[in-house]
Amino acid sequence: MTDRISQIASHLNWPKGMLAGQVAIITGSGQGIGAEAARLFANEGAKVVVSDIDSAKAKAVADSITSAGGQAIAVPGDMLDDAYLKTLVKSAADFSGNGKIHIIVNNAGYTWDGVIHKMTDKQWDAIVALHCTAPFKLVREAAPYFRVRDGEPRAILNVSSSSGVHGNAGQANYALAKAGVTGLTKTIAKEWGPAFGVRANTIAFGHIATRLTQAKEMGVFVTGPGGEKIAIGIPEAQKKAAGPALYTDIPLRRPGTATEAASAMLAMCSPMFSYVSGQTLMVGGGRNM
Numbered sequence: 324m325t326d327r328i329s330q331i332a333s334h335l336n337w338p339k340g341m342l343a344g345q346v347a348i349i350t351g352s353g354q355g356i357g358a359e360a361a362r363l364f365a366n367e368g369a370k371v372v373v374s375d376i377d378s379a380k381a382k383a384v385a386d387s388i389t390s391a392g393g394q395a396i397a398v399p400g401d402m403l404d405d406a407y408l409k410t411l412v413k414s415a416a417d418f419s420g421n422g423k424i425h426i427i428v429n430n431a432g433y434t435w436d437g438v439i440h441k442m443t444d445k446q447w448d449a450i451v452a453l454h455c456t457a458p459f460k461l462v463r464e465a466a467p468y469f470r471v472r473d474g475e476p477r478a479i480l481n482v483s484s485s486s487g488v489h490g491n492a493g494q495a496n497y498a499l500a501k502a503g504v505t506g507l508t509k510t511i512a513k514e515w516g517p518a519f520g521v522r523a524n525t526i527a528f529g530h531i532a533t534r535l536t537q538a539k540e541m542g543v544f545v546t547g548p549g550g551e552k553i554a555i556g557i558p559e560a561q562k563k564a565a566g567p568a569l570y571t572d573i574p575l576r577r578p579g580t581a582t583e584a585a586s587a588m589l590a591m592c593s594p595m596f597s598y599v600s601g602q603t604l605m606v607g608g609g610r611n612m
């Protein structure tokens with residue numbers, strides 16, 4: 324029967340996939356986990372809004388999706404710019420063709436580490452602004468598209484980290500901010516679940532292989548507030564110090580790939596998770612059990 328329906332659907336050119344007919348904003352989707360999520364969501368029929376501060380990378384992701392037959396637009400900008408958040412939401416609603424937005428994945432982020440006694444106010448404020456305040460402002464801006472009673476699925480997924488759940492030396496700012504999103508997530512679930520059926524969840528990654536976790540010596544920088552250049556990555560010395568113990572705290576004994584991380588995001592935003600809300604899913608190969 325299902326085969327017959329999909330045959331008819333393909334004949335009629337109906338949208339197919341777990342997210343068919345849904346519009347998804349994915350922040351920080353110019354590369355890494357977000358870019359993989361953009362591709363996977365588009366493969367499942369979503370119209371994806373690729374949001375990133377790096378406009379060339381955002382455009383490349385959107386182009387690769389459309390050239391593969393999917394639907395995506397790039398809406399580049401800085402999550403710390405209030406005007407951009409308005410543009411992002413409006414562009415998503417316009418892209419939908421029917422003024423609807425179904426999914427927001429708050430994924431944009433980076434780390435700016437320092438031990439507590441050396442951490443500057445600038446480091447603290449930048450990380451809290453990007454990982455907590457910006458997701459809140461985006462969700463608030465998109466409220467009119469989520470507080471609706473049309474019977475269609477709505478999901479918000481906020482990205483956290485094992486640092487946010489367990490703390491991490493050298494990451495007081497990031498640990499606080501990534502813990503903060505779980506409170507935001509649960510509040511959305513409680514405010515918008517009852518009348519509107521909106522699901523809100525948190526996904527907390529462990530070690531995922533992206534530029535955020537590659538060797539710091541590779542010299543990759545992100546541009547922080549005020550144009551400040553911030554080095555990202557994990558110092559090789561830290562890995563060397565672990566020696567043969569590297570990854571022994573991970574039952575699966577390896578970092579995850581961006582595709583594996585994004586697959587868990589897709590599952591959480593899909594109908595497979597239709598009765599799951601307010602939860603934090605650890606995606607870390609079993610670390611921190």
Ligand SMILES: NC(=O)c1ccc[n+]([C@@H]2O[C@H](COP(=O)([O-])OP(=O)(O)OC[C@H]3O[C@@H](n4cnc5c(N)ncnc54)[C@H](O)[C@@H]3O)[C@@H](O)[C@H]2O)c1
Nearest residue numbers: 351354355356376401402430431432484528530531533535
């Ligand atoms: N990689 C990991 O091991 C890991 C672990 C835990 C949590 N995370 C979280 O997962 C998310 C994705 O990280 P990733 O590893 O894919 O990193 P990444 O550096 O590969 O991608 C992050 C993207 O966010 C974008 N971005 C950064 N600041 C922005 C801003 N102000 N406005 C708009 N876009 C901005 C970057 O340009 C980049 O494209 C982040 O929130 C990160 O904190 C990652």
